[in-house]
Amino acid sequence: MATKVFMEALSPTMEEGKVLTWHKAEGDTVAEGDVIAEVETDKAVMELQARGSGVLRKILAPEGATVDVGSLVAVIAEADEEIGEEIGGRVDDGRAAEPQPQRGSAAERQREDREKPAPTATPATPAARVKSSPLARRLAAERGVDLAGVRGSGPGGRIVKRDVEAAEVAVPAPAPAAAVAAPAGADYDDVGLSQIRKTIAKRLGQSLGPVPHFFLTTEVDMERAADTRAALNALEQGPRISYNDIITKVVAIALRQHPACNAWWMDDRIRYFNRVHLGMAVAVPDGLITPVIRDAHIKSLRDIAEESKALAARARERKLMPEEYTGSTFSVSNLGMFDIDQFTAVINPPEAGIIAVGSITEKPVVVDGAMVVRKRMRLTMSCDHRVIDGATGARFLQTVTQMLENPLAMVW
């Protein structure tokens, strides 16, 4: 009797898999339990095992193909067995057998893949079992983290300590799509989706879909902030303070005054944080990442300046450790340096808000009845209405504005 080979769920969170290598060719004899293919999941390279014995009669998902979990990828049957029906059921589907576009020729990719050392990971596990380290399980129990929702970064998708810590405070950061600089040059380049790009896309899609956003925009007078910054930077010692550092500090302090905005939506509950871990979106060559300044509310401006520079540098070098880009309680995204006047940022679930910072521009404004030129900056806060109501967000934004317009308030 023929055995249909399906793309199996090789990690708890896997929804689709890419066939990297077939270890067996059509016509090869396979025994139940043999590893017949290597599959790239969302997290790792895993092995696909034969669930039946016989001859690998037909491969329906060639190397390089990405197919949904549950899709037919091959048929194992007796050498002379009729398998038209099995294949027929699959061919109509069409999509899965289509190889994904990718860099380099298919042959090169296959060769690279073959040259990779065999993964030491254990064979595929049923999706029902969540593989996790003992420490991860203990931490999860202590901190109330449900491992079923955590993606494991260890071998074979094992959930390890860093994954629980990440899950406890945040999910790996998506960020405003606008943060990516527009491509230049040729009309277009077809570039295959890397797994990180896929994750970003999926997370953002999840965000805009289920999260009921609303947006609050205000314009801030940055004259005093500029004076403060200039004064500080005139000092010989210490790091150079950026506007962003000042905004970070102000947002963090304001969040302590408005804890209703420093919160996570957790489906069945809202978690209000007593500490502020501020996510700061940083553009990296093929996307963006949001390093986190922990306990920003109690850190000095100088500390924030030093830390944000170091984190941004490490982010661009792709050297951030998971704990450095996870766990934020609120985020700030700044596209001022790209001369973006104003934009709306997409919330990083489960956070309840994000502030989008535009560029500082000199504008004519009326002050005390007279038209003067002032440095102005627009802030747009995106709020998850399930957590933050309009007035709640507005009051918070008001505090931010007032503090930026009177930076001395930071030292209250």
Add this chain to the structure above:
Amino acid sequence: MAQPAFVESLDPQRAEFYVALLKRMLLLRRFEERAGEAYAQGKIGGFCHLYIGQEAVATGSIAALEPDDYVFAAYREHAHALLRGTSPRSVMAELHGRRDGCSKGKGGSMHLFDVENRFMGGHGIVGSHLPLAAGAGFAVKYRDGSQVVLCFFGEAAVNIGAFHETLNMAALWELPVIFLCENNRYGMGTALERAAAVYDVYRRACSYDMAEETVDGMDVLAVHDATGRAVQRARDDKLPTLIEARTYRYMGHSMADPIHGHYRTKEELEEQKLLDPIECFAARLTNDGLLHDTMHAILKQSAEDEVQDALTFADESPDPDLGDLYTDVYRD
């Protein structure tokens, strides 16, 4: 019963000593017989090697020692412990695995120890206690002591490396050790002639330039005299001796082994029993007017009573505490 011809008359002055030897042998015999019964009843477990037939060897030789001399033996050693002064109660309780046994129930039949009486075991690996005995002799010499070490082993041990290594070093270093081979002719079921190229054990001594003697192991006085000469050599001259005592065991190798069968005949066994060391010695004492039937009966009854007392004691002695499982593994 056939009587061997005695070449010389016994010394009436030593009658008390002779009777004491007889009394000890009667105790050993009865002790082993009753131990065999207790084994058959399941009261004694494991390997249990009985000494019946060989009593004259241990009795005669140990009688030649002082109280602070050391005795090492193999696993057929109930008699040796008793002769060193370990009480029948203590030995029987040990065979029963009880708390009041001389090794607190942790050693059993093969591992009797009684340091107070300088009985140093009770060793279950053929030949392995020969170096230990030499080590005790080394320590005596190291401390300029005057004790001697008497080491018993079966004839099957002479083919193992430890025998050769030990005798060589004991001779080389001139250690006060008496190596007493109890040649009962069979290593389990293998006759010595089938296991050794040179089966006159005493002849092995020439390899080490060591004094040797062979003695009738069924004659308690002959054993005593031979051992006495060796003791003197050890004590006075710090020199070792190899004694071969030719004896015979009536029982199987252990309680789990056949008494006769493929390796020896019933006829051979019956013939040997005619030379029984206890019967012959009693007859000799009687012959020389040093033992009367009444006294003989009293000695037998006394042995019976003492063994019965030991059995009762062993039966009543408690098992070791489970907590003792983990004691005595290390010494603080």
Add this chain to the structure above:
Amino acid sequence: MAILTYRDALNHALREEMERDPDVFLMGEEVGVYQGAYKVSRGLLETFGEKRVIDTPIAELGFAGIGVGAAMVGLRPVIEFMTWNFALLAIDEVVNSAAKLLYMSGGQIPVPIVFRGPGGAALQLAAQHSQAFESWYAHIPGLKVAAPATPYDAKGLLKTAIRDNNPVVFLEGEMLYNLKGEVPEEEYTIPLGQADIKRVGSDVTVIVHSKTLTVAQKAAERLADEEGLAIEILDLRTLRPLDTSAIAESIAKTNRCVIVEEGWPFCGIGAQVVDEIQRNAFDHLDAPVLRVTGADVPMPYNKHLERAAKPSPDNVIEAVKQVAYRD
């Protein structure tokens, strides 16, 4: 502090203990006139005489047993095996006599003896002369087993071993004899059963003993430079009794562990340590514990094959990266 070789540290330990206690003597092949096959006993014959420094014939079983017998009646022998490879001939006396006499005698006969000598592979000595037998002896209740890695530990542990009232198997490293290190002039001892943190770190615990300390130290330097990983090196020093609390404490801190030993993998020391870890530190583990061992083969003679058969810094680095989830 004086700088001594491991060899001289052992020599000093022997000398000091023989001076301290007249019941201590040294016995073995070539320990006297020849001054020791590896010169550990250099000068002792001249100081203590033939009574206390005894050359033996090549008869490991015999002189090991003589040592045990002497210990049974109260002396404190130090039995030197020229190497532990030859001690296989004596293992009956070590295991069946020394280790069991106290128990079999119901506590009557302690056996205060030290069996010592070099273990493990040296260089190109091939299969019969290149073996690490730690796990053989550590397996036996009644024995204590020490395997020091530094001159300081060698001296302090040997002195303790000689004073201990139990048989102690003392495994030295032939390749360590020339290792130099600081050794205090003043009297000191190191308790058996106490591990030592040789390098403090927070990311991965690397457990070693004897020669593998230097292997781990080299690996730790490179891991710090190349991977930014802070390795904690825990030197067991004594394999029985095993310092299980030190192991658990370190793993509670690092959550990850690699065990390095020179012996074969099957039923090795590391296997026991892994068992202790999974029982005592299970909830602290973030990764399976990995072992780096000698290759599971008799030691080959060829230099390249031999090098491949011994645990190397590269092996350790690979294992550490794996447990730290670094690719």
